[in-house]
Amino acid sequence: MPRQIFQLKMSLAGVRPPVWRRVLVPAGYTLDRLHRVAQHAMGWRDCHLHSFEIDAVAYGEPDPDGGLALHDELDVRLDAVLGKGSRFSYTYDFGDWWEHDLVVEDALTADHDERYPICLDGEMACPPEGIGGPPGYQALLAALADPTRPESAVLRGWAGDAFDPTFFDPTVATTLLRRFC
Template sequence: MSRQIFQLKVSLAGIRPPVWRRVLVPGAYTLDRLHRVLQYAVGWRDCHLHSFDIDGVSYGDPDPDPDGELALRDELEVRLDAVLGKGSRFRYTYDFGDWWEHDLVVEDVVLADPDERYPTCLDGGRAGPPENIGGPLGYRDLLAALADPGRPGSASLRDWVGDGFDPESFDAGRTTTLLRRLC
């Protein structure tokens, strides 16, 4: 039996210049496994709640309280190939406080290469924003602080993120290594 591989383009909404990734994932992955792929591909640490919105249905880790605020279908029970196809567009939201929205599109569905391991990161642009920076607006402030060290408030933002953060940096090979090790 052949395995379908989904080529997904992931873009962070509201960020300019864009932060994006192109990944290959098995169609048999559940949405829970896709969540892990997205976490490592963007550089998040899986510290917050998340959800998927596919064709008006929300998926995630369901609230154990039947009267709880989040009415999510269980992402562990849903495979990509059951709800998505070539050309499908959907949304992944991470961290309901910072509200990071990721726009995803299924660019292609291909047969698995028997000599390849999945998931794979094919390409991408720019480093993912640091956790707890305050969403797209906080990230814009951080980018401005990095670009203009004399700007008011710049020193505290630069200190908070540390010297190692380079917003232009992205390495698809390193990301693939992380994906295969952790997913």
């Protein structure tokens, strides 16, 4: 039977302009591998906890102390809980609360000559880690647009001089996906 590939669109909730990625991933991936795909496609550094919510069920790394009631993401294949048209969420960093809306846009047959996962497209750079969630990111964008704002120097310093909120290269994301996922 030919291998199935899911085309997923990941959009960061609560930010404008939109930050999103479109990726192709094997439908046989487990949720922990999808976590790695989200990290590398979006541009996060995997420094914080995360969870998925699919049909009102929470998945992630089980908490040995029982603080978070999560089903083990290692035990769940995408094709067992998702199909074309499925919508679900991925939350990264429970402090900053970066919520991602995901949709399975299509289910395709794998191209035998292609390596997966692949980042097909996307827009805007990922917000810097620890910037303070969507409100902090909006403040950073305002500071970058108007360097005379009082908080501008601090926020620009946090993001780094090289941070360009408009830059995203799907080729770089694909290279990271293939190396780490």
